[in-house]
Amino acid sequence: MGESNRIFCFGEVLWDEVEGADFPGGAPLNVAYHMAKDDRFDVHMISSVGSDAAGKRMLSLIDDWSINARFIQSNDEYPTGRVIANVSDKANVSYDILRPVAWDYIRVDGKLRAYIPENGCLIFGSLACRNSVSRQTLFNLLSQTCVRVFDINLRGNYYAKETLSTLLSHTDLLKINEEELAEVTRIFQPTSARAPEQVQLRALMGRFGIKETIVTRGADGASYYTFDERVDVAGISVPVSDTIGCGDAFLAAFLRHRLGGATVEVALTHAVLTGAFIAEQPGGCPAYKLADLDAFMKSKLG
Template identity: 30%
Template structure:
């Protein structure tokens, strides 16, 4: 409990296509996370650390996250380059400690510009892997699906055509399915398809964490197969 700062608040506005625009209120309690003994002991027990760049906008939480990353767990970085919280040095320092990097097509082009990589998504992903040593680089492409670089294999999935109601939570659900597939050691194409599938299902619902209807999820998968 933080007695000085309020719980994090994000004001979300949806356009007529259901795309979300965010106002991330600052300061918030999560800007001041201390690396106390309890937190570090909990982190030491973890197999996977999932974190973002936005949470590192404040020095205090940034130092805490970097300390946790130094434990060398399976560090999974959800890149979020929302100005003014798109600090070049913070992104660089973090990528060097990252095993799995997930970012969107605009963000990877921004990194390509920063580091002098080719602007082609595949070549930019290779650039990230070679410069920072990331094992997996995953690029989301909105309604056009996603791409994945792993073990020198570049795979693409076109995504699923659905009626969009609310895009909030799509990226997080995509990443959750990606992590699940990684832990189950699924082939790259299956891993990427499942991640796209869950993200597609979530955008058909209101809110970022809808109840999962697995029959409906598999129906979305089946509908795409039937259209091929």
């Protein structure tokens, strides 16, 4: 993965309602939030919000976070996204993702394609493809020459084999957890369901031409794969507030370090520790400074 400083996060921007309180969220926005903490990166959000009070409040926050909002559209017909999060099981949060909302209708912007450089990084997931409008906009962007990072992020029944096939076929780096790997294996190569993880992954990577994959395991760490390499990093246990956005913080940390030239092992270690740091705090975008994260890491690494 080469060096890049222009980051584009495509997809859902929404409010997570957690026990009556609102937190800004959506996996792509969470990634953008954490990436923008590092002033080496020029971070852009590609999405849509309603022209309502919730959308205005969201745009104000995004501006405060130094995320470029020039590619966030305003929609007069549909409200700003909202998700009802159930945190009764803090380690396994469930979500009621309301629809239809503004981010279901992200429309093609002719200026955007010209603005993404070859060494730019486009980060996307599967949830934003639940509606044909946003799906076709993303498909249009995926033909762009850049580093394409797919955080598969399967939610409910908001995915289909054909859509996943297109997304995987345009992926350079895939992030997937163990449960998602089992589901993708069931869909595309069911005869491999009992095979070791490494066999399942390399079959998947070979089928779709994926160069790099990260398998996340929550508190048990993560593994990085290419066809010729495997790197494992152990996890750590922390007191959990909730797990909202932990995987997004993990991905942002990995990309921050990897795109900045760090080794895979260093990037993966920072990613695991960043996910743990966020797990200790409520919501996917808790207030913190990189100095706070660095202090946490030093306390864990010794």
